[in-house]
Amino acid sequence: MVRRLTRGFSDLSIARKALVLGLVPTILALLVFTLSSLAAAYVIAHRTMVQDVNAQATVLAETIEAAVSSGDRHVVDQTVAALQGHPRIDAVCVYDDAGQLAAASQTPEAACPARQPPAAEVSFPQLLRPVLVEDRPRGAVLVTGHLRNLYAWTRTQGLVAAFALAAGLVSALWLTRRLQASVSGPVIALAETADRIARSGDYSPRADGAAADEIGRLARSFNTMLDVVERSDQERRRAEGALRRSEARWRAVIECATDAIIIADRQGQVEAFNPAAERIFGYSEEEVVGRNISLLMPTPYRDEHDHYLAQYRESGMARIIGTGRDVTGLRRDGSTFPIRLAVGEMSLDGEGKFVGILHDLTERVEMEARLRDQAALTKLGEMAAVLAHEVKNPIAGVRGAIQIIGARLAGGSREAAVIAEIISRLDTLGDLMKDLLLFARPREPRIAPVDVSSLLHGVASLVLQDPAYEHLRIDIHGSAPSIHADGELLKIALQNLVINSAHAMDGRGRIDMRLKSDGLTCEIAVADSGPGIPEDVRAKLFTPFVTTKARGTGLGLATAKRLVEAHRGTLSVDCPSRGGTTVTVQLPMHQA
Amino acid sequence: MTEEQPRVDRLCVLVVDDELLIRWSVSEVLSAAGHQVTQAESAAAALCAVSNGRPPDVVVLDYRLPDSADLGLLRAIRERVPGAAVIFMTAFGTHDVVEGALHLGAYRVLSKPFEVGELPRLVADAHASARR
Numbered sequence: 001m002v003r004r005l006t007r008g009f010s011d012l013s014i015a016r017k018a019l020v021l022g023l024v025p026t027i028l029a030l031l032v033f034t035l036s037s038l039a040a041a042y043v044i045a046h047r048t049m050v051q052d053v054n055a056q057a058t059v060l061a062e063t064i065e066a067a068v069s070s071g072d073r074h075v076v077d078q079t080v081a082a083l084q085g086h087p088r089i090d091a092v093c094v095y096d097d098a099g100q101l102a103a104a105s106q107t108p109e110a111a112c113p114a115r116q117p118p119a120a121e122v123s124f125p126q127l128l129r130p131v132l133v134e135d136r137p138r139g140a141v142l143v144t145g146h147l148r149n150l151y152a153w154t155r156t157q158g159l160v161a162a163f164a165l166a167a168g169l170v171s172a173l174w175l176t177r178r179l180q181a182s183v184s185g186p187v188i189a190l191a192e193t194a195d196r197i198a199r200s201g202d203y204s205p206r207a208d209g210a211a212a213d214e215i216g217r218l219a220r221s222f223n224t225m226l227d228v229v230e231r232s233d234q235e236r237r238r239a240e241g242a243l244r245r246s247e248a249r250w251r252a253v254i255e256c257a258t259d260a261i262i263i264a265d266r267q268g269q270v271e272a273f274n275p276a277a278e279r280i281f282g283y284s285e286e287e288v289v290g291r292n293i294s295l296l297m298p299t300p301y302r303d304e305h306d307h308y309l310a311q312y313r314e315s316g317m318a319r320i321i322g323t324g325r326d327v328t329g330l331r332r333d334g335s336t337f338p339i340r341l342a343v344g345e346m347s348l349d350g351e352g353k354f355v356g357i358l359h360d361l362t363e364r365v366e367m368e369a370r371l372r373d374q375a376a377l378t379k380l381g382e383m384a385a386v387l388a389h390e391v392k393n394p395i396a397g398v399r400g401a402i403q404i405i406g407a408r409l410a411g412g413s414r415e416a417a418v419i420a421e422i423i424s425r426l427d428t429l430g431d432l433m434k435d436l437l438l439f440a441r442p443r444e445p446r447i448a449p450v451d452v453s454s455l456l457h458g459v460a461s462l463v464l465q466d467p468a469y470e471h472l473r474i475d476i477h478g479s480a481p482s483i484h485a486d487g488e489l490l491k492i493a494l495q496n497l498v499i500n501s502a503h504a505m506d507g508r509g510r511i512d513m514r515l516k517s518d519g520l521t522c523e524i525a526v527a528d529s530g531p532g533i534p535e536d537v538r539a540k541l542f543t544p545f546v547t548t549k550a551r552g553t554g555l556g557l558a559t560a561k562r563l564v565e566a567h568r569g570t571l572s573v574d575c576p577s578r579g580g581t582t583v584t585v586q587l588p589m590h591q592a
Numbered sequence: 593m594t595e596e597q598p599r600v601d602r603l604c605v606l607v608v609d610d611e612l613l614i615r616w617s618v619s620e621v622l623s624a625a626g627h628q629v630t631q632a633e634s635a636a637a638a639l640c641a642v643s644n645g646r647p648p649d650v651v652v653l654d655y656r657l658p659d660s661a662d663l664g665l666l667r668a669i670r671e672r673v674p675g676a677a678v679i680f681m682t683a684f685g686t687h688d689v690v691e692g693a694l695h696l697g698a699y700r701v702l703s704k705p706f707e708v709g710e711l712p713r714l715v716a717d718a719h720a721s722a723r724r
Contacts (some may be wrong), residue, residue, distance in 0.1 A: 385684065389656060392683035396704035397613025403708055404620045430705045443687040 014184045019176040026172045034161035045150050053145035061129040061141045069133045080105050093142040116140050186215040203230035260358040264293045268309050280360045282332035298330040337362045381441035388433045399426045439559040445486035445566050447591045453479050456513050459494045471508035480517035484591045493563040496556035497526045497583050504530030527582040532575040603627045606648035608638040610657050617708050625712035635660035647673045650715045655682035663692050670697050677718035
């Protein structure tokens, strides 16, 4: 019970606590004071009245004694009558020695019994006094008093006390309100300030700390605390801003890097995979994160890698950390490519991580290969030039001499036919030399505006002049504006392509030449309906002297490619599944 | 091949080549066309030939000779006999050589091997253009 009261009290607001603490003792004190003064006054008044009644009764008895002893009945009646209207005596009854009612005050007549009551039955407010004459009882006086005045007085006192109590209550309530205004108000304002700060996250509001009392001191302490919090909040924000900027900078470095950057844990699980890595390997970051880094390695490195990592964890002996080395990567499509790999180790929250930076060497390796090819071609060119002269010069002599000798033979003779065959062979040899020179040492393009459409028509009619191609049809589609190029070299290149296509179709069928332009590039596609290119030949398509023809130098496509590349264009060969072969030449519209 | 050539002036033609078969076949075909042909197998011999005796009307000149590997001989011949037309032959055939020869006044550059039967008409045309 007490505990429940205590808990109930502690749950009350300060204002209510103050109310309870202020009111309850006040009311109790007022009550105690009022009740005790009432009681004391009552006791005193009661006693005074009883004494008064007693004294009246005694005086009456003595008067009656005197009257009895003198035998003056009239005096008795006068005395009794005189008591009528006495403020504290209602009735006086006089009994004779026989106990019979001798005299009574007139009002109220009924208050006097006819016979004298025994003394034992009389109690306040009735008093029975014996009338003694010479110490002998000669009757008795019964006085009936009353305390009605006392009750009226008590009522008045009670009203006064109640008024005082009410006044006390009102003043206690007023005091409590004042207390609430000076204590609870500032406390609630403080609480509201704290709430506002908590809601907005803005530490600038301050509590009113002007008051000199404890609440004011609390508000000032609260403000001081806010100052500290606001400062540290500003510092935290500044630090966060700096951190964010730093993070953005490093993120930019990682995202913009052209090298793949991969972070993996000590077990080899990938944790980060930058855009360059996505581009180089063909995986998206989501596909790789959480998987083992050996995913990006071809066998046998893949199988060795876990073992190698375990070895490093045990021995700390690294073969690759801190140094770079050339390794092989595995793309998503299964192709492998050369990589320059540098691995660093770092500690993040006490956990070791590996950072791998991978530079794709594909381009470099391809460039090296191209440079090697270039160097080889240059050498070939030098050799071909010497060879061509050394061979063409005697061919010229032999051809001229044998022609003159042949002219002197009889026409239609067997020897004349042999001579013609010799000259044809020599011409083939001369053409081979010319082709070789063209491929090995093409001249610099002489750039001029070229109408590609009429160039294509020129090539077509030139090829179709050959009676070997009488069953060949060449269709030319599309158009393009003039480009800047060496028309003569382009003509050779395109002629080679058309002749290749014609050969592929055994001289019968249709060749489609499609021309289009996007303003920057001019595209020429030469498509035949031949058997396509066997798989094993495709890889070495552009290698000189590789041919599928019974008779051919294997220089046509290689030369076409060189001539196109001399124009900074590209040449690609495609064998669509529907059959045939399409060679696509893309040329820049303008030469820089 | 040569017998039916139309009647032309009898020209003095100098053939310069170190390749015997070329010298022979060119001489044969031009002689048959009625020209007087002199042969030289080196640059030195060619210079000697243009300096002594009757200057040639037409020179059929090879680019590469044992003692000459540039256009110097052509330039020298053009200086000494400016009236002579030069038909230039080369198995080397680079663009620079062709352009250089034409620039120095060669009438035509023939890429070896060539059709020897066309020479008589070419010589006549060259001579005609040199005289204009």
